[in-house]
Amino acid sequence: MDHIIQESGPTVKRPDEIREAFTAVHQAEIDRLIEAPWKDHAETNARAAAVERRAYAPILRIVEQDADAEAASQELVHLRGKARAAQEDALPVSPTRSWDAQVRDAFKGVKQGINVFGRPYDWEIRDPVHNAGEAIADKNAGTFETSVVGYYGSGASWATAGVGVALKATIDGVARIAPPMSDTWWWSIDATLFSANTYGLCKVVVQDPVSGAVLGPQGERTIQLWNHTSQTGASGNGFGSFFASDIAPTVTLAAGQVFNVSFLASVFTDQSGSLAFGHSYADCRLGVSLPFFVVHMNV
Numbered sequence: 001m002d003h004i005i006q007e008s009g010p011t012v013k014r015p016d017e018i019r020e021a022f023t024a025v026h027q028a029e030i031d032r033l034i035e036a037p038w039k040d041h042a043e044t045n046a047r048a049a050a051v052e053r054r055a056y057a058p059i060l061r062i063v064e065q066d067a068d069a070e071a072a073s074q075e076l077v078h079l080r081g082k083a084r085a086a087q088e089d090a091l092p093v094s095p096t097r098s099w100d101a102q103v104r105d106a107f108k109g110v111k112q113g114i115n116v117f118g119r120p121y122d123w124e125i126r127d128p129v130h131n132a133g134e135a136i137a138d139k140n141a142g143t144f145e146t147s148v149v150g151y152y153g154s155g156a157s158w159a160t161a162g163v164g165v166a167l168k169a170t171i172d173g174v175a176r177i178a179p180p181m182s183d184t185w186w187w188s189i190d191a192t193l194f195s196a197n198t199y200g201l202c203k204v205v206v207q208d209p210v211s212g213a214v215l216g217p218q219g220e221r222t223i224q225l226w227n228h229t230s231q232t233g234a235s236g237n238g239f240g241s242f243f244a245s246d247i248a249p250t251v252t253l254a255a256g257q258v259f260n261v262s263f264l265a266s267v268f269t270d271q272s273g274s275l276a277f278g279h280s281y282a283d284c285r286l287g288v289s290l291p292f293f294v295v296h297m298n299v
Contacts, residue, residue: 011171011297012115015258021166022123025212026260030205031128033220034160038268042156045197045270052194056277113299117165118142118292125162125262133159133267142292146265147285150196154273162264163290166209169253173298177251177261178244179204180293185286186237189230193278196271199227200286202242203264206251215251215259223247225286244294263290 064070119142126135132153137144144161169175187198206219214220223246228234253259269282 010115011113011173012167012169012175012295015166015168018122018166021209021260022164026207027125027127029207029212029214030125030160030262030264033203033205034266035128038156038158042270046155052272053275056275059277113297115295115297116292117295121163122165123163125160125164125264127160129159131155131157133157135159135161137161137163139163142290143288144265145285145287146267148267148269148283150269150271150281150283154271156268156270158266158268160264160266162262164260164262166258166260167295168258169255169297171255171297173253175251175253176248176296177204177206178248178294178296179263179290180241180244181247181263182241182289183225183286184239185225185284186235187226187228187282187284188235189228189282190233191231191280193231194272194275194280195229195231196269196280196282197229198267198269198282198284200225200267200284202247202288203266204247204249205262205264206249207260207262209258209260217252218250221247221249
């Protein structure tokens, strides 16, 4: 991953030697950053789902005592599953659009201190993944995608995918990492009586190469793309890109300091699944393309 724009005396460059730059320590910190807010959300919703089941338990027992009603209930579960599978296959694929404004935002004029790096990246990230989540990453293409298909049951699901690179500062100063990400995403909620929730985000994390700790003063930045809850039906999709400045972390570095940068896409859903008198499902997918990114050093 050489400089796309070469200048005399680059202020940030690739390390001369990269060994195991991304380790279990770095992954554990990313897991913590991603999962900490979602675990609380999932536990709260799991308790709510348990109370819902208790509330409807007397009616369910009546249904179970009627053979025809019980058979119809099971058939309804099967039909809902087929409908969810067909809906997931038919969900739209969003086109891409021009990056002109985002690219200008990332570069802000080519001058000393602008360092531009392109694919391939050094590592791929496909974790954390929980329940029905899926994560795909390609460090050579600079693409990563994460999704959740919600018709497999109740509870929370989430997934994260990304790519990353090791870099080295050649001077003391403040580095700002600006990735003009191009994204495509969709989400869908199908519910009756019960609710489902989904949200998706992109995140950039700058870590110490040994401890995995997030560097300061602001080595973690996040942009949320959607967050929706419904007890009926709702859907949405989007495409394009967001400004590099919206998600650019800023870290203070010393000359010779190596640092890891990871670019992530992450999605979350929570649902009740299929119950006797209602259901709730949530599906979503988020794909990102990052063919290059910019590091501003003291700019």
